[in-house]
Amino acid sequence: MDKKISRNDPCFCGSGKKYKKCHSDLHPDSRAAHLIEMHRNIEEKVTSYQKKTGIIPPCHKGCYSCCFDDFSISEVEFEYMMREMKTWDSKKVEEVYNIALEQCEQIKEERPETWEALEKMVDAQDIEAFRKQLIDHQKVSKNKFPCPMLDQETKSCTVYDSRPLVCRTYGTTHVESNALKSVELCENISDSVKHANETPSADLEQYEASFYLNLTTPDGQRVLQRTYPIYYWFKIFYKRTGKKIAQYNHYDNPLNFNQSIEQADLTTLRGFNLI
Ligand code: SF4
Numbered sequence: 108m109d110k111k112i113s114r115n116d117p118c119f120c121g122s123g124k125k126y127k128k129c130h131s132d133l134h135p136d137s138r139a140a141h142l143i144e145m146h147r148n149i150e151e152k153v154t155s156y157q158k159k160t161g162i163i164p165p166c167h168k169g170c171y172s173c174c175f176d177d178f179s180i181s182e183v184e185f186e187y188m189m190r191e192m193k194t195w196d197s198k199k200v201e202e203v204y205n206i207a208l209e210q211c212e213q214i215k216e217e218r219p220e221t222w223e224a225l226e227k228m229v230d231a232q233d234i235e236a237f238r239k240q241l242i243d244h245q246k247v248s249k250n251k252f253p254c255p256m257l258d259q260e261t262k263s264c265t266v267y268d269s270r271p272l273v274c275r276t277y278g279t280t281h282v283e284s285n286a287l288k289s290v291e292l293c294e295n296i297s298d299s300v301k302h303a304n305e306t307p308s309a310d311l312e313q314y315e316a317s318f319y320l321n322l323t324t325p326d327g328q329r330v331l332q333r334t335y336p337i338y339y340w341f342k343i344f345y346k347r348t349g350k351k352i353a354q355y356n357h358y359d360n361p362l363n364f365n366q367s368i369e370q371a372d373l374t375t376l377r378g379f380n381l382i
């Protein structure tokens with residue numbers, strides 16, 4: 108699988124701009140490119156659903172209580188936010204690291220079990236251990252603090268264009284589990300079952316995402332990758348380099364961005380001695 112695109116072709120993201128003037132830092136078959144394509148697909152799905160049914164969920168600019176949820180995201184999603192942070196002033200980046208690291212300390216003190224689950228290395232192939240970790244994590248769905256990417260003054264997302272999938276879908280779509288049992292999603296959406304009847308499903312997108320967010324060995328085996336809350340990703344990236352800078356994984360080697368999934372998988376799997 109190797110998508111070819113020339114510098115003067117329209118960018119794969121659908122912006123209408125030339126590739127060289129848009130996402131030229133991303134290989135069109137990279138994890139990041141697939142992520143962006145999915146963002147566009149989900150946005151189109153939500154817009155056309157709302158146009159067709161006239162049902163608009165209560166999400167609006169300035170509504171941010173879901174930014175207190177303990178959302179877990181994948182590494183490429185975190186790196187995609189870092190890509191935007193690379194355009195920021197270094198002081199602002201450092202401030203966000205400081206907020207996130209402080210939040211880690213708060214979790215460590217107030218929710219030692221959650222912290223232990225985050226710190227625990229789980230064998231990527233141990234599906235049961237993965238599931239348990241996910242369930243443990245879901246027990247506490249709200250934090251006392253908001254996401255480190257929320258601007259405390261304007262109450263808006265500082266990486267809005269690069270925000271993760273969960274932030275794009277939480278109030279505007281549903282997944283099957285929401286439709287089966289009634290739970291409160293946020294202060295404005297009190298019944299997940301009713302919400303599921305009024306929004307398009309994002310199950311297909313979630314399923315497709317699992318193929319490019321995880322690793323695949325040359326003989327077709329899937330290697331699951333951990334997801335973490337945003338504050339914890341900052342801790343991982345800081346621990347790796349000792350620097351509070353906008354950076355990619357692999358010591359700022361942008362594997363997820365400038366390599367095809369196939370190449371990035373091979374490099375990562377070799378790095379972990381998995382092949
Ligand atoms: S999910 Fe709830 S809290 Fe979040 S933006 Fe929508 S209405 Fe607001």
Ligand code: SF4
Pocket residue numbers: 173174175178254255256257258263264265266267270271274
């Ligand atoms: S990334 Fe942005 S939208 Fe998502 S939780 Fe953080 S502040 Fe909110």
Ligand SMILES: [Zn+2]
Pocket residue numbers: 118119120121122129130
């Ligand atoms: Zn583009």
